[in-house]
Amino acid sequence: xxxxxxxxxxxxxxxxxxxxxxxxxxxxxxxxxxxxxxxxxxxxxxxxxxxxxxxxxxxxxxxxxxxxxxxxxxxxxxxxxxxxxxxxxxxxxxxxxxxxxxxxxxxxxxxxxxxxxxxxxxxxxxxxxxxxxxxxxxxxxxxxxxxxxxxxxxxxxxxxxxxxxxxxxxxxxxxxxxxxxxxxxxxxxxxxxxxxxxxxxxxxxxxxxxxxxxxxxxxxxxxxxxxxxxxxxxxxxxxxxxxxxxxxxxxxxxxxxxxxxxxxxxxxxxxxxxxxxxxxxxxxxxxxxxxxxxxxxxxxxxxxxxxxxxxxxxxxxxxxxxxxxxxxxxxxxxxxxx
Numbered sequence: 001x002x003x004x005x006x007x008x009x010x011x012x013x014x015x016x017x018x019x020x021x022x023x024x025x026x027x028x029x030x031x032x033x034x035x036x037x038x039x040x041x042x043x044x045x046x047x048x049x050x051x052x053x054x055x056x057x058x059x060x061x062x063x064x065x066x067x068x069x070x071x072x073x074x075x076x077x078x079x080x081x082x083x084x085x086x087x088x089x090x091x092x093x094x095x096x097x098x099x100x101x102x103x104x105x106x107x108x109x110x111x112x113x114x115x116x117x118x119x120x121x122x123x124x125x126x127x128x129x130x131x132x133x134x135x136x137x138x139x140x141x142x143x144x145x146x147x148x149x150x151x152x153x154x155x156x157x158x159x160x161x162x163x164x165x166x167x168x169x170x171x172x173x174x175x176x177x178x179x180x181x182x183x184x185x186x187x188x189x190x191x192x193x194x195x196x197x198x199x200x201x202x203x204x205x206x207x208x209x210x211x212x213x214x215x216x217x218x219x220x221x222x223x224x225x226x227x228x229x230x231x232x233x234x235x236x237x238x239x240x241x242x243x244x245x246x247x248x249x250x251x252x253x254x255x256x257x258x259x260x261x262x263x264x265x266x267x268x269x270x271x272x273x274x275x276x277x278x279x280x281x282x283x284x285x286x287x288x289x290x291x292x293x294x295x296x297x298x299x300x301x302x303x304x305x306x307x308x309x310x311x312x313x314x315x316x317x318x319x320x321x322x323x324x325x326x327x328x329x330x331x332x333x334x335x336x337x338x
Contacts, residue, residue, distance in 0.1 A: 005051045014045060068304065069117035070100035071110065071127045073151070077251060079274050079291065080128070083150070086297030087126065094305060096123070105192075105222050107132035114140070124304045129154055131193055144315075146307035150300055152196040153319070160307075162299045162320045166196045166273075169289040169324035170203030170246070173271045176287070176326060177244045178211040180334040182269055186242035188233065188252050191219040200248045200273055216240050220252060233259035237268075244269035244332070250276040253286070270331040284330030291324050 007025070011018045021042055023032045029039040068091055072080040080102075088098045099122065103110040110130040117125060124146035129137060134154055140147050141159065149161040177185050187204045190197050201217070208215045218236045220229050233256050237245075245268050247253035253272035260267060271287045272279060279286035303318050 005049055010042065010045060010049070010051060014042060016042070064123050064308075065121050066096050067120065067122045068096050068098050068124045068126060069120070069122040070098050071103055071113055071117075071125070072100065073103055073105055073128050073130075074251075075100060075102045078276055079250065079293065080151075082293045083297045083300075086294050087301050090298065090301045091305075094301075096305075096308075103128070103130050105130050111136050124148075124308055126150065126300055126304060128152065144311075146304055146311070148300055148303045148307075148318075150296060152194050155195060158317060160303050160318045162296050162303070162322070163196065164291040164296070164322050164324045166199035166324075167203040167206075169273060169291075169326070170200040170248075171207050172203075172326050173246055173273070173287075173289050174204045174207035175210070176328065177246065177269055177271060177332060178207060178213065180244075180269065180332060182244035182334065183213060184216060184241070184243045185213060186216040186218060186236070186240060186245045186268070187248065188218045188220065188236075188245060188256055189248035190252070191221045197248060204246060216242055220255075226255065229255045230259045230262065234262045237263040237265055241265060242268050244271075246271045246273075248273050250274040250279070250288075254278065257282070269334065275327070279329070282331075287329045287332035288327050289324050290327050292322050295322055 007018055007021050011021045014021075016038070020034060020038070023029060023034060024039050024042045025046075068087075070084060070087060072084065075081055075084060084098070084100050091098055099117070099120070101113050103113060107130050110133045114125075114127075114133075114136045125140060125148075127137070127147065127149055128151045129149055134157060137147070137149070137154060137157060137159065141157065147159060149159050151163060153159065153161040153163060174185060174187075185208065187201065189201055205215055218233065220232060224232075229252075237260060245256060247256055247270070250272050253270070254276065256270075271289070273289045275288040275290050279288055299320050299322070303320075307315070
């Protein structure tokens with residue numbers, strides 16, 4: 001391995017000052033009235049010798065790492081994976097890199113990951129908050145660090161956030177099932193106080209009330225093993241025998257499909273909140289409430305970049321609620337004669 005090239009080596013080779021090379025590297029050539037010819041000469045030489053700047057030293061000079069921390073519930077879930085992809089694409093165009101991780105809705109893990117991001121001195125935070133993480137988020141706000149939440153919010157904290165209209169999405173999905181003539185509409189959700197889950201439950205209950213139906217609600221604990229979820233759902237389907245089921249998340253819907261196979265009961269009408277590639281391949285194809293993934297990602301990165309571009313400016317709180325869309329497929333259409 002050859003000797004690491006330093007700014008001083010470049011300055012010596014080109015017979016210019018270290019300060020001049022530093023200004024050019026930091027994009028300050030015009031500001032410091034360095035000629036275009038000399039700037040071109042230095043940049044060409046840097047490319048020729050393969051000089052790589054010390055990122056730590058650069059961040060200490062500028063006060064920026066050009067890194068954004070992205071924290072989601074589960075990066076393997078298509079909803080979060082697609083949002084991460086769009087955010088990464090948009091951030092890259094602005095010179096930022098993304099570090100992302102999954103919390104698995106684990107409070108202790110989320111807290112630890114926030115500490116890790118702080119230790120790495122990331123410039124900004126995009127977070128899907130777990131339950132019980134309020135104090136950590138409050139500390140980020142107190143320290144005036146650029147932050148935006150998504151998928152859910154913390155109602156008692158004044159934060160930037162981007163969410164879809166979970167109440168309206170669940171309401172319209174349940175109305176659709178009721179309008180098809182289904183009378184025993186079950187709702188499978190998480191045993192959770194998260195804002196988006198509360199809104200989806202409220203939307204379901206409102207539609208049930210409109211049609212004067214009886215609610216059938218099954219709450220699943222997030223921390224239990226997958227097979228235990230399937231067993232619990234199988235029991236629910238066998239005992240309650242719903243003629244339609246609305247799942248509050250796509251991963252609950254996947255667990256539900258496995259449970260329905262085990263239950264060996266007639267297949268009810270199905271709707272899932274959030275899409276999944278499997279739902280377009282399943283027979284029958286599954287109706288979903290689809291969130292505007294690209295728009296969510298765009299709003300998130302725009303809000304954060306505004307904070308990063310103007311760190312000392314007066315912060316204007318941005319709390320954005322985007323409409324979701326019901327995509328009707330085969331699974332929720334009542335067959336004639338049934």
